[in-house]
Amino acid sequence: MKVAIIYFSPCGSTRKVANLISDEFSKHNWEIQMLDMTKDKNIFPNGNVDKFLEGIETHDLLLVGGPIYIDQLHYNVLNLIKKLPQADGIKYSKDAAVFTTFGKITSGVGSSQAAIALKLTGRNNWAALEVDSEHCIARNTPYHISTGLPGEEVITLVAELVSYLVKVVSSESRPIDDVESKLVGRFDDFPHLTDEQVVTKSSFPKIKFNYDLCKKCLLCVKKCPVNYLVVKDGYPTVSPIDSCVHCTNCLYYCPTGAVIMDMNYQETFYRKKLKEQKLEPDGPSISKLILAD
Ligand SMILES: Cc1cc2nc3c(=O)[nH]c(=O)nc-3n(C[C@H](O)[C@H](O)[C@H](O)COP(=O)(O)O)c2cc1C
Numbered sequence: 001m002k003v004a005i006i007y008f009s010p011c012g013s014t015r016k017v018a019n020l021i022s023d024e025f026s027k028h029n030w031e032i033q034m035l036d037m038t039k040d041k042n043i044f045p046n047g048n049v050d051k052f053l054e055g056i057e058t059h060d061l062l063l064v065g066g067p068i069y070i071d072q073l074h075y076n077v078l079n080l081i082k083k084l085p086q087a088d089g090i091k092y093s094k095d096a097a098v099f100t101t102f103g104k105i106t107s108g109v110g111s112s113q114a115a116i117a118l119k120l121t122g123r124n125n126w127a128a129l130e131v132d133s134e135h136c137i138a139r140n141t142p143y144h145i146s147t148g149l150p151g152e153e154v155i156t157l158v159a160e161l162v163s164y165l166v167k168v169v170s171s172e173s174r175p176i177d178d179v180e181s182k183l184v185g186r187f188d189d190f191p192h193l194t195d196e197q198v199v200t201k202s203s204f205p206k207i208k209f210n211y212d213l214c215k216k217c218l219l220c221v222k223k224c225p226v227n228y229l230v231v232k233d234g235y236p237t238v239s240p241i242d243s244c245v246h247c248t249n250c251l252y253y254c255p256t257g258a259v260i261m262d263m264n265y266q267e268t269f270y271r272k273k274l275k276e277q278k279l280e281p282d283g284p285s286i287s288k289l290i291l292a293d
């Protein structure tokens with residue numbers, strides 16, 4: 001049996017979960033194909049997913065993972081799901097599952113979006129794992145959120161997810177309903193759904209450099225998950241296509257403070273959101289596993 005695991009992980013939490021899932025499948029003696037979208041030269045910054053998708057090998061189960069940005073599954077992941085080849089039940093299995101990571105504020109509608117999009121490609125989504133993880137923007141403010149997560153606490157959930165999927169895929173029959181109805185039902189009263197791409201592009205600050213402080217170490221370029229930062233005359237600069245996802249890696253890793261981004265607005269925003277939900281920034285993990293049945 002073989003599982004294909006596609007994921008996008010600008011800051012590394014989704015990759016941690018993908019690796020845990022992969023380790024768990026190996027315990028069941030499954031073959032694994034890991035397909036990491038992050039930094040993929042075909043996809044970023046040009047947005048061409050075709051070459052990447054051609055690399056998907058024959059599999060018995062497909063897992064797709066990505067971060068939650070503005071209550072939603074990251075648009076790069078959702079766009080990729082929409083372009084997946086139709087499941088034929090031979091090369092591309094009809095069995096699928098999704099995993100997301102979020103920075104405690106909310107796992108939002110990411111899993112249900114993925115389930116709906118997967119269905120349109122002929123796949124049934126049997127499970128959704130939503131993992132409370134370090135909030136990558138909050139790394140850059142004094143108000144850290146979910147520091148150290150995902151950690152060992154998620155191992156039990158991953159084991160449960162994988163043994164459930166192994167059981168479903170190895171069986172002759174399938175659950176009557178996929179997980180979509182459970183996921184969509186959870187969000188009947190979800191407040192108005194914003195367009196994540198519009199919000200991030202219009203409200204998030206643009207990256208700027210203070211070249212007087214820059215030591216030309218190019219760590220920012222290396223850590224940019226979408227190849228938006230490039231090198232010109234030895235210095236980092238932005239590429240003409242705006243593929244920035246506002247992950248704040250460049251800000252976080254720059255050793256000299258040469259990357260400039262104003263974090264005040266974000267910090268006030270998520271302080272307010274956590275308070276509304278009576279959540280502590282470094283409180284216990286609120287990860288969840290939802291199974292079809
Ligand atoms: C632009 C942006 C928007 C985000 N929006 C949310 C959100 O709505 N809810 C939340 O809980 N976390 C939010 N996060 C935090 C990420 O979901 C979290 O850090 C995630 O684990 C990142 O995954 P990665 O490490 O694989 O990149 C956001 C992060 C960024 C950069």
Ligand code: SF4
Nearest residue numbers: 214215217218220254
């Ligand atoms: S990480 Fe900072 S110091 Fe290094 S190249 Fe980028 S901006 Fe310059």
Ligand code: SF4
Nearest residue numbers: 224244245247248250
């Ligand atoms: S430019 Fe900075 S914030 Fe934008 S995607 Fe690259 S590393 Fe992330």
